[in-house]
Amino acid sequence: MSLTTAHSVVAPSANSKRFAGAIIIAYALISIVPLLWIFATSFKTPPDSIAYPPKIVFQPSIEGYCNLFTTRTRQTSEYINSLGPATGFCDETVRKRNMVIAGPSNFLPRFVNSLIIAFGSTFCAVFLGTLSAYGFSRFKVPLADDLLFFILSTRFMPPIAVAIPIYLMYRELGLSDTALGMILLYTAVNVSLAVWLLKGFIDEIPREYEEAAMIDGYTRLQAFWRTVLPQATTGIAATAIFCLIFAWNEYAFAALLTSGTAQTAPPFIPTIIGEGGQDWPAVAAGTTIFLVPILVFTILLRKQLLRGITFGAVRK
């Protein structure tokens, strides 16, 4: 910039930039402290985790993670001493508390359930949403406005308001406690969001691109695949993140409709508290691991997400 001495009318002044920066940092701290707290707690020992005043500096331990992934039984010290040498760090830690590892906990399968259900339903919602949004955007759909309103209206009440009918239906259909049932449910909830978000993005893509491709010898589907989809990636990524966050964090339906084989992580994690006293480090460890996939996914698609939520403002 050559006009360093000139006062720009539109550029913010240094002071207002500093002020804005301070607000952002303060907000970031407020948002991130609970996360840091959980992360720190997951590396504390159980006594440290309930110490008062809370310990900021502590001896890190992976006991929480050991407890998260295992089930343990209490034994007499004679029995423990009669065992051979400890086979690993977890084994050793558990023995210090007069317990032995009885087997793996349910956390891993529940976590895998969460992955399957959340990513599966996100894929379905975005896939269906993209196709219907394209249809609404490009074709003369009879009663298009009413249909779109109807699709949106499924979001007017909290999903949990229909929990009882869905519970009864699922029991009849044999979809209770199945991954398929949960994928269908989350897809149904998310698809309305996906259609509305994606329609906005696809409306922004001039139809000349498909027309050009169709004149150049492609079918409509090929034209859609080769010219519309690549330009809609931003919108698709943003939509996918919103759908994934909903499906990943959903608690109420998961608690109601899943109990065993298809249970997801959110209803499972609180149950850890019950097993052998208030094991906050194990709960914190479960939460920390639970946060990882969504964090990775969001960071990977960060650029698209940023463009996605500000779209319209910077696209042109």
Place this chain on the structure above:
Amino acid sequence: MAEIRVQNLRKAFGDFVAVQDSNFVVEDGEFFVMLGPSGCGKTTTLRMIAGLELPTGGQILLGGEDVTMLRARERDIAFVFQLFALYPHMNVRKNIGFPLLAQGMPSAEIRARVEETAKLLRIDHLLDRSVSGLAGGDRQRVALGRAIVRRPKCFLMDEPLGTLDTEFRDLMVHELRELHNRIHATTVYVTHDQMEAMSMADKIAVMKHGVIEQFGTPREIYDRPATMFVADFIGSPPMNFLKFGGGLAKGAREIVVQGAKVAVPEVREDIAPADMALGIRPEHIRFDDASKLRGAIYGTEYLGTTQIVAVETADGIIKARVPAEIRLNAGDHVGLTLNSARLSLFERGSGRAVRTSIHDTASERRVRHG
């Protein structure tokens, strides 16, 4: 390359008729321009030829084959859009090669054809660039490249220069015509800019409200406008009209306008008494103090070699194009003489031109309206 024949083509969107019974033939290798104000149906006609809209009635023949209801991809045509529609996620090479990919051409051949096309358009140094970084003129060339690479039956262009700067536009008009002279591709070009139409076209169709007002060469359209609309739409400033009344007899060579006798080209048909108009191009007016047709200077626009002089007459303002050297002052009274050989006569009611001796030499194809 092929001839395009449009017969009784009609398109209605609900109650709105966008194109009314159009008939025209674009001969093989011809550069044909559809010219008209926005909303006149020229783009709709083009999109029907392309297969992007289906006609309500009529026929489109491409090289003798009836393509009226064929899909766009089955017609073997190329289309250049106003906004170019270059795919932003592909580089220049992939954009130009995209139509060939649809045909399943081997990649080595695609490569060769793309490079050959790029050389023709002098954009071979840009092949591996992203299209988003290109200047307007180069984007235009890439869009043209994507059109000509496939060697289609014809090119359709929808105001392809509409978004370019004036400077670029003049350059591209020249380039487009030069390209056409080299490859002789049948081209249908839509524009609302008469300068583009006049400088590029072999044939022009002037459209208004879905109707083709006149079909002919640029010279025919300028010298012998078929309707008052065409006379007014073409030319800058447009043709002047002076009102007069009464009928015309076959063989008449003189009319009376504002009390002054004006010699006109010999009338070739009998016209019943009606409201008439005399059409004069600005460059066919000279100042002559002896003339009985008089007016007062209202203002002048100096253009370097010529000047446009607005003269207030009893029948409103008319504009004359005269040499720049003549010194004129606002308010001066002047006499006007008209170049009798170049005048047009119109019926004001229908806007239709009266047949006179200026039409004698015309090999003009008459446009039929259904």
